[in-house]
Amino acid sequence: MIAEGKVITSSQELGQRLGLSSAQIRKDLSQFGEFGKQGTGYNITFLAEQLRRILKVDQLWNIALVGAGDLGRAVANYGGFFDRGFRITKVYDIDPQKIGQRIGGFIIHDVASMAADIRKTKIKIAMLAVPAADAQSVTDKLVEAGIQAILCYAPVSLKVPESVKIQYIDPVLRLQHMTYYVS
Amino acid sequence: MIAEGKVITSSQELGQRLGLSSAQIRKDLSQFGEFGKQGTGYNITFLAEQLRRILKVDQLWNIALVGAGDLGRAVANYGGFFDRGFRITKVYDIDPQKIGQRIGGFIIHDVASMAADIRKTKIKIAMLAVPAADAQSVTDKLVEAGIQAILCYAPVSLKVPESVKIQYIDPVLRLQHMTYYVS
DNA sequence: TAGATTGTTAATCGATTAACAATC
DNA sequence: TAGATTGTTAATCGATTAACAATC
Incomplete structure (x- = not known):
C-alpha cells in the first residue's frame, strides 16, 4: 500500500486484501494497542511501523x-x-x-x-x-x-x-x- | 515407530508423540475411515500405508x-x-x-x-x-x-x-x- | 452536523475434548 | 470373562463474527 502511494486504510480494506474479516483485523490489532482513528481508519506508514516493532523485525x-x-x-x-x-x-x-x-x-x-x-x-x-x-x-x-x-x-x-x-x-x-x- | 520395530500403537501414544489429544487423533482418522481395532489399537504399517494413500504420497x-x-x-x-x-x-x-x-x-x-x-x-x-x-x-x-x-x-x-x-x-x-x- | 470507522462487548459458530457404547 | 481401546455422540471451550457505543 505504501508503494501504491496510499496514506490511509481501513480494517475493511486490510481484511479484503488479506482474506480476513474486518472484525478479525480490528480484534487482532487491538490486542497490541490502538492504532486507528474512529471515522478515519489507519495511517499506513504508522501501522507498518508499529507492526514491525511488535514483530521485532525493525532491527538487524x-x-x-x-x-x-x-x-x-x-x-x-x-x-x-x-x-x-x-x-x-x-x-x-x-x-x-x-x-x-x-x-x-x-x-x-x-x-x-x-x-x-x-x-x-x-x-x-x-x-x-x-x-x-x-x-x-x-x-x-x-x-x-x-x-x-x-x-x-x-x-x-x-x-x-x-x-x-x-x-x-x-x-x-x-x-x-x-x-x-x-x- | 516402524523403525523402532513397533507393530501396534494407540491413539493415546500417537497423540503423545504428536502433541495432540487421543480424542483428536481418533476424530481426525475417523474422517477418512476405520483404521483401528477396539481393545487393540492401530497396526502401524497398515496405518502408515493408509495415510500415504489418503495424502497421495504413495506415488512418484x-x-x-x-x-x-x-x-x-x-x-x-x-x-x-x-x-x-x-x-x-x-x-x-x-x-x-x-x-x-x-x-x-x-x-x-x-x-x-x-x-x-x-x-x-x-x-x-x-x-x-x-x-x-x-x-x-x-x-x-x-x-x-x-x-x-x-x-x-x-x-x-x-x-x-x-x-x-x-x-x-x-x-x-x-x-x-x-x-x-x-x- | 452527518457519515464513517474504530475498539470492544455480546452472540454465534466451529473445533476440541470428554464420555461411553460397541467390541476386540 | 475382564480389560482395553476404538469410533462417535454430546458437552465444552475458544475463536470468529456481528453489533454498537464512542468519536473522529
Whole structure:
C-alpha cells in the first residue's frame, strides 16, 4: 500500500486484501494497542511501523549458520537476508577439511568454538544446514549455548525446550502438503 | 515407530508423540475411515500405508522446475526429492544464454515450450525459482497450462484461482515468525 | 452536523475434548 | 470373562463474527 502511494486504510480494506474479516483485523490489532482513528481508519506508514516493532523485525538480527555442505553453501550465498533484517555473522562446520576455507565470503569455523562464540556474541538465532543425522546433537549444543530460535533445513523433527522456537524449511514437506489436493 | 520395530500403537501414544489429544487423533482418522481395532489399537504399517494413500504420497510425482538461476541450480542439485516421491523431469528458463545448458543433470529448456510440454506430459506440480518480478507472469502461464500446485521460492504473494494450491519457501519469513518470541 | 470507522462487548459458530457404547 | 481401546455422540471451550457505543 505504501508503494501504491496510499496514506490511509481501513480494517475493511486490510481484511479484503488479506482474506480476513474486518472484525478479525480490528480484534487482532487491538490486542497490541490502538492504532486507528474512529471515522478515519489507519495511517499506513504508522501501522507498518508499529507492526514491525511488535514483530521485532525493525532491527538487524545476527545469525549463526551451522553446516557448510551443499545446503550450507547455498544458504550462505543467498543474497536475500540482509535487505530484510538478517545477517549471517558466523559459519561453522565439523569437517577439518572445510575449517578455515570460505563460503559466500564467510570463513568456516570449527564447531568446537561455536558454543563459546555464541555465548560471547549473544547471537540468538541459528540456521541449521547439517545432515539429518547430526541435527539433534548440534541443536542440543546450540540450545545449551543460549540460542533461542532455530531455522532447520534438515528433514527431521527436533526436540527442544518449549522456550526455544523452531521453524523448518523442507521443500518435500511443502510438496506433500499439496498432493492431497492434486488430481 | 516402524523403525523402532513397533507393530501396534494407540491413539493415546500417537497423540503423545504428536502433541495432540487421543480424542483428536481418533476424530481426525475417523474422517477418512476405520483404521483401528477396539481393545487393540492401530497396526502401524497398515496405518502408515493408509495415510500415504489418503495424502497421495504413495506415488512418484513429476515436477517442472522453472528458473535456472542460483536458486534454481540449488533446487535442481538437491538430492532429497526422489527418495521421498518427487522427481524433477523438466527445467525451464527464459535466458537464451542458459537454454541448452545443463544444471543438475537436466537440460535447460526454453519457457516458450513450457505450456505445451506441461499440457502434453500432464505434469501437475511446478517449482518456481524465478526472480520475484517474474513470478506472477510465469505463474499465470503455469496455471493456464493446467498446473495444479506450485511451490514458490520467490518472496512474493501469488494470485491464483482457488483450485490451484500454493506453498512458499521463504527463509526470511520463517525467521520473522520467530523474532517475536526472541528476547 | 452527518457519515464513517474504530475498539470492544455480546452472540454465534466451529473445533476440541470428554464420555461411553460397541467390541476386540 | 475382564480389560482395553476404538469410533462417535454430546458437552465444552475458544475463536470468529456481528453489533454498537464512542468519536473522529
